[in-house]
Amino acid sequence: MVYNFLGCGVGNSMWGPFVGMMGFGLGGVLIFLLFAIFWIWMLVDAITRKFKSDLEKIVWVLVIIFTHVIGAVIYYLVVKLRAKNSRKRRR
Secondary structure, three states: OEEEOOOOOOOOOOOHHHHHHHHHHHHHHHHHHHHHHHHHHHHHHHHHHHOOOOOHHHHHHHHHHHHHHHHHHHHHHHHHHHHHHHHHHHH
């Protein structure tokens, strides 16, 4: 049986698959936190933004909730950037 740096056997133990994931460490935690903060930011923006209809708001909130970070990125690209560009054109 092979032992890792924690002294745990990696061979047939239940911890075997998780030992390889320990390499993510602090970097993985920071990336996870950044994605979580971005997801919450886009969800709050979708909830508080005034859309043309309530149905559009409901659809965007559901897209963000059910597709997580990918939905938040799509929302950012479609809604937030379009709003920024339209504000620049008005000036």
